[in-house]
Amino acid sequence: MIVNVEREPNRSLYYLGGILLTILEQRKVIPIEEILLEVQQQINEKIHVDFIYYALDWLFILSLIKIKEGKVYYENKKVNSTQNTAF
Numbered sequence: 001m002i003v004n005v006e007r008e009p010n011r012s013l014y015y016l017g018g019i020l021l022t023i024l025e026q027r028k029v030i031p032i033e034e035i036l037l038e039v040q041q042q043i044n045e046k047i048h049v050d051f052i053y054y055a056l057d058w059l060f061i062l063s064l065i066k067i068k069e070g071k072v073y074y075e076n077k078k079v080n081s082t083q084n085t086a087f
Contacts, residue, residue: 010043010045010047011047011051013054013055013058016039016051016052016054016055017055017058017059019039019042019043019055020035020039020052020055020056020059020065020072021059021064021074022042023035023038023039023042024065024072024073024074025074025076027074028073028074029071029072029073029074030071030072031070031071031072032067032070032071032072033070035052035056035072036049036052039052056072063075
């Protein structure tokens with residue numbers, strides 16, 4: 001799912017995660033219901049909501065977002081990937 005040569009690149013977690021981070025850098029907080037619409041507007045095509053959930057999971061694991069009460073919050077942290085800690 002992260003990189004799949006048989007799938008279109010705009011379905012990869014890297015690409016969708018980048019789109020989500022761009023949206024969150026501008027809005028800081030966004031309701032989960034609006035995320036799919038925002039992403040579809042940015043890439044000019046419809047995608048299944050599962051792709052968004054996978055990308056959100058990936059960003060959450062990286063500690064770049066938090067989800068609380070139906071909203072996604074951008075966590076503007078620098079991450080040290082060698083130690084897997086935020087500083």
